[in-house]
Amino acid sequence: MKGITGEGNGEFGRMLDAVINMANQDNPDSGNDTTDSSKANTTPPANEKPLDAFRTDACRKEMMALVASWPQSVFGYTKMEFKSSPKNLEASMIIEGTDAEFMKSMKTLRGYIPKMLLNTRERPAFGIGFGVNMDSLSPFVAKATQGFISKEYQCDFLAQTKQSLVQSNPAMALGMMSGMVSGVQGVSVTVFEIEGKLDVSQPGAIPEINKIDALITISSSNPQQLLMMASNMQPGMPPLQLPPDGTPIDLPVPLPVPALAQMKLALKGSHITAYVGERATKFAQSMASEKLEPSGIFVVNIDFGKYMALIADAAKANIDSNQGNHQPTTLSKKDQAMLDAISKTNMQMVESLDIRDEGVAFDIKMQTN
Numbered sequence: 463m464k465g466i467t468g469e470g471n472g473e474f475g476r477m478l479d480a481v482i483n484m485a486n487q488d489n490p491d492s493g494n495d496t497t498d499s500s501k502a503n504t505t506p507p508a509n510e511k512p513l514d515a516f517r518t519d520a521c522r523k524e525m526m527a528l529v530a531s532w533p534q535s536v537f538g539y540t541k542m543e544f545k546s547s548p549k550n551l552e553a554s555m556i557i558e559g560t561d562a563e564f565m566k567s568m569k570t571l572r573g574y575i576p577k578m579l580l581n582t583r584e585r586p587a588f589g590i591g592f593g594v595n596m597d598s599l600s601p602f603v604a605k606a607t608q609g610f611i612s613k614e615y616q617c618d619f620l621a622q623t624k625q626s627l628v629q630s631n632p633a634m635a636l637g638m639m640s641g642m643v644s645g646v647q648g649v650s651v652t653v654f655e656i657e658g659k660l661d662v663s664q665p666g667a668i669p670e671i672n673k674i675d676a677l678i679t680i681s682s683s684n685p686q687q688l689l690m691m692a693s694n695m696q697p698g699m700p701p702l703q704l705p706p707d708g709t710p711i712d713l714p715v716p717l718p719v720p721a722l723a724q725m726k727l728a729l730k731g732s733h734i735t736a737y738v739g740e741r742a743t744k745f746a747q748s749m750a751s752e753k754l755e756p757s758g759i760f761v762v763n764i765d766f767g768k769y770m771a772l773i774a775d776a777a778k779a780n781i782d783s784n785q786g787n788h789q790p791t792t793l794s795k796k797d798q799a800m801l802d803a804i805s806k807t808n809m810q811m812v813e814s815l816d817i818r819d820e821g822v823a824f825d826i827k828m829q830t831n
Contacts, residue, residue, distance in 0.1 A: 573756060593760070655739065702714070768805075
């Protein structure tokens with residue numbers, strides 16, 4: 463922010479100004495071209511000094527006050543086990559927030575993420591989870607917005623932003639949306655195993671799936687109500703009735719790709735689960751015992767070797783399909799060999815985002831043999 467507002471003429475601010483000046487010199491519309499004397503000095507140069515609006519005394523003071531609650535970002539390793547097998551590495555980066563009241567309010571956004579996605583032990587091919595308490599989203603935005611618009615600003619940029627927020631009222635729009643998914647705490651998709659071909663050379667090509675083991679979860683404090691609302695949004699679709707004891711039914715929705723087995727739909731405690739495959743069935747069963755407790759905001763869990771194997775297969779399919787069509791290939795044999803080598807990497811990686819008392823935390827866990 464010091465660089466943007468010109469506070470103290472710091473190194474970042476000088477670099478930012480230099481980049482803008484270079485862009486203006488390369489831009490024929492920046493006002494440097496005065497070959498047409500009739501237009502000279504009549505039109506303000508475009509983007510000549512785009513940061514001037516932020517570099518008034520009022521903006522400098524008020525914008526620096528806004529970021530004062532986020533004084534620093536810190537990074538460090540929390541686990542380094544290189545002599546053991548498997549080897550483990552864990553690290554965290556925290557954007558420190560010193561406004562305790564705001565951080566307390568922000569933590570109410572934390573939702574539910576399945577435990578197996580938050581560690582490296584289960585080793586899915588790929589998994590992604592979003593944990594957001596939809597019941598808290600609108601109140602949080604309303605409180606944060608009110609805190610901003612309740613102040614008077616002398617900075618034109620902040621005053622205009624305030625006016626836009628007053629007119630648009632984002633909390634009301636979010637309230638309408640979150641009301642439709644009331645009770646939702648999280649959504650996740652996990653692919654444990656997948657085998658097939660992906661021909662990316664053909665637009666709209668449907669993947670050829672030979673084997674799939676996958677689990678989809680929707681976690682809610684009122685899953686039956688969510689099912690009823692989903693049925694109402696599909697004209698002609700009968701209301702979904704899932705046995706409360708967890709007995710699965712066939713998923714009444716056609717899949718975009720053929721599967722070797724029928725995908726099942728079941729209510730496991732507070733979690734609506736859709737799954738196919740042996741491992742997915744196992745984890746769907748275990749979901750019944752997982753309480754709907756806040757565990758994070760976002761996570762991605764990936765087997766780096768399996769992921770790169772899929773990329774390598776897709777790239778090879780693209781080259782093979784171009785042979786004989788006299789089309790240029792996009793991957794050399796050297797690059798293909800590199801992808802094949804990377805696809806043999808035995809490394810599981812988990813990246814997650816969470817809200818803690820001390821700030822916004824980005825965590826990473828890596829396990830390799």
